[in-house]
Amino acid sequence: MTSDRQLEQMDLDARNAEPANKHEDVNDWRDRGWAWMTVLGCFIVNFLVVGTAVKSFGILYVEFQEKYGASSGATVSIVALTQSFCLILGPVANMLAMRFTSRKVVALGGLLMFCGFILSMFPNRLIYIYFTYGAMIGIGASMAYSPSIVTVGQYFNKYRALANGLSVSGSGLGNFAIPPLIRHLVDHYGSVSNALLILGALTLHVCFAGAVLRPPPVHGHHETPANSKVSKNKEPEDAESECARSCCAGVQSSGFLKLLDLTLFRNAVFLLYAFAVMLMFSGYPTLYVILPDQAKMLQIEKGRAAFLVSILGITDLIGRIFFGFLADLNIVQKRYIFAGCTALCGVAICILPWMRGFVEFAVLASVIGLFAGGFFTLIAVMLAEKLGVHRLHSAFGLVAMFMGFSFLFGAPISGVLRDVTGEWTASFLFSGIVMLLGSALLLLDPLAVRYEQRKLSAKAADPAN
Numbered sequence: 001m002t003s004d005r006q007l008e009q010m011d012l013d014a015r016n017a018e019p020a021n022k023h024e025d026v027n028d029w030r031d032r033g034w035a036w037m038t039v040l041g042c043f044i045v046n047f048l049v050v051g052t053a054v055k056s057f058g059i060l061y062v063e064f065q066e067k068y069g070a071s072s073g074a075t076v077s078i079v080a081l082t083q084s085f086c087l088i089l090g091p092v093a094n095m096l097a098m099r100f101t102s103r104k105v106v107a108l109g110g111l112l113m114f115c116g117f118i119l120s121m122f123p124n125r126l127i128y129i130y131f132t133y134g135a136m137i138g139i140g141a142s143m144a145y146s147p148s149i150v151t152v153g154q155y156f157n158k159y160r161a162l163a164n165g166l167s168v169s170g171s172g173l174g175n176f177a178i179p180p181l182i183r184h185l186v187d188h189y190g191s192v193s194n195a196l197l198i199l200g201a202l203t204l205h206v207c208f209a210g211a212v213l214r215p216p217p218v219h220g221h222h223e224t225p226a227n228s229k230v231s232k233n234k235e236p237e238d239a240e241s242e243c244a245r246s247c248c249a250g251v252q253s254s255g256f257l258k259l260l261d262l263t264l265f266r267n268a269v270f271l272l273y274a275f276a277v278m279l280m281f282s283g284y285p286t287l288y289v290i291l292p293d294q295a296k297m298l299q300i301e302k303g304r305a306a307f308l309v310s311i312l313g314i315t316d317l318i319g320r321i322f323f324g325f326l327a328d329l330n331i332v333q334k335r336y337i338f339a340g341c342t343a344l345c346g347v348a349i350c351i352l353p354w355m356r357g358f359v360e361f362a363v364l365a366s367v368i369g370l371f372a373g374g375f376f377t378l379i380a381v382m383l384a385e386k387l388g389v390h391r392l393h394s395a396f397g398l399v400a401m402f403m404g405f406s407f408l409f410g411a412p413i414s415g416v417l418r419d420v421t422g423e424w425t426a427s428f429l430f431s432g433i434v435m436l437l438g439s440a441l442l443l444l445d446p447l448a449v450r451y452e453q454r455k456l457s458a459k460a461a462d463p464a465n
Contacts, residue, residue, distance in 0.1 A: 029217050035155035035163070037212045042148040042167035044209035045106065049141045051174015051313065052199060053113060054083055054285070058292040058309050059182045062302070063192040068126040073415030075126070076289050078134050080411035083285060083404065085138025090146040090400025091260055094393045097147035102213040105143050110206025112140030117200030121193040144206050146400050147213070153380050153392045154216045160384060161334070165324020165377040172320060172373060175288070175313025183306040261394035268448040269386050270395060272441065277379060278402040279438030280342055282410035283431035284372055287349060288312065290414060294353070294424045295361060304358050311362050312369040319373020327378060334378055334385065339442040341374030346435030353425040410434070 029035065057079040065075045097105045116136035123129055149167065156163040178199075185195035264270045288309055295305035323341065327334045348368045355361050383395040414427035 081134030088404030106210030109143030172317025315369030
């Protein structure tokens with residue numbers, strides 16, 4: 001009898017211990033194992049999507065302008081369309097990823113990009129390039145880019161900033177490797193059309209990258225800012241964590257809001273970061289288009305002009321990894337790193353038009369790329385920290401939409417300023433100033449946090465509301 005009672009007691013103890021084991025399994029997949037494979041997949045996506053189709057367009061810009069005899073404003077609008085579609089459709093891409101998984105959406109995006117590059121070989125008028133390169137590649141890039149970034153954010157907690165930095169550093173490596181490749185392909189094969197054919201073949205590897213973006217395990221558990229790393233470590237950002245907890249109120253688990261949380265538009269912290277990032281993206285990305293042409297106007301050889309874009313890319317890669325690692329150390333608050341990198345990048349861009357030699361351009365491009373990598377790395381990290389990982393799909397998708405809107409006026413304005421003034425000086429100043437404005441906007445972060453806290457307190461005091 002004693003033995004039977006002992007067995008019953010052991011069985012009861014095992015059943016009582018089961019929830020604790022299940023709780024451990026819930027978080028067992030974060031920051032380890034397949035999580036690092038998602039980093040690899042996202043790295044490849046950034047290498048091929050951002051590094052090839054977007055940031056290396058400066059080399060194609062020169063070739064398209066010579067081939068079609070178009071103005072600067074008309075030619076730069078091609079990449080403006082690509083970037084706009086890529087980012088404005090971010091919420092749609094993330095909704096599709098939530099419905100059909102990131103694997104399928106990213107793979108379909110790779111196929112669309114491949115078709116866009118191939119069809120861009122044949123037009124004899126620039127207007128058709130707007131549809132093939134601007135729209136088709138842009139839509140494909142959107143389906144590949146946003147879901148891959150969000151998947152990495154879901155897989156990491158402790159090392160989120162470092163993982164995100166490693167993931168997005170792929171764009172920096174692509175930006176380093178692809179411009180010389182495009183220059184070589186154009187020179188070796190004699191036309192930009194043949195170069196586009198090979199670039200199209202390269203982008204098919206996006207489908208492979210999508211294959212490793214396995215959806216994270218589902219245990220009916222959402223990580224909120226209240227149980228995230230920020231709160232567990234009790235960093236000095238308790239006010240911000242409390243604000244993030246308030247963001248969770250009212251999130252619906254069914255219907256349209258399950259796919260796209262539109263309540264973010266009523267959140268002051270989200271709107272602050274969305275508009276700040278929009279201003280940042282109105283300035284920096286255009287640099288990849290106008291820098292090679294500026295070097296060409298100063299009689300710098302085409303190969304060396306293309307290498308300037310590569311310098312931006314490799315230092316961007318270093319900046320993303322370094323500032324991602326620095327942010328995870330929590331020595332300095334992440335928002336200070338974010339705002340500081342943006343401000344320093346803006347100042348350096350304002351100085352750029354007064355450079356006259358290749359060495360001067362190379363040194364300043366290194367500074368710009370380093371700090372630009374810092375603020376790129378922390379976009380998704382800041383959104384996850386401020387709003388919660390469970391809202392990252394919606395938050396990053398909507399912020400990407402704001403980025404896309406910036407391309408609708410940022411790049412065209414730079415092109416028009418070039419056509420009106422006959423030089424790129426005004427365009428460089430415009431790019432640097434809007435980045436400084438974006439950095440200054442982040443100074444309002446504490447006010448936005450306190451505003452959200454007051455809203456939470458008022459709601460708690462009036463339960464009927």
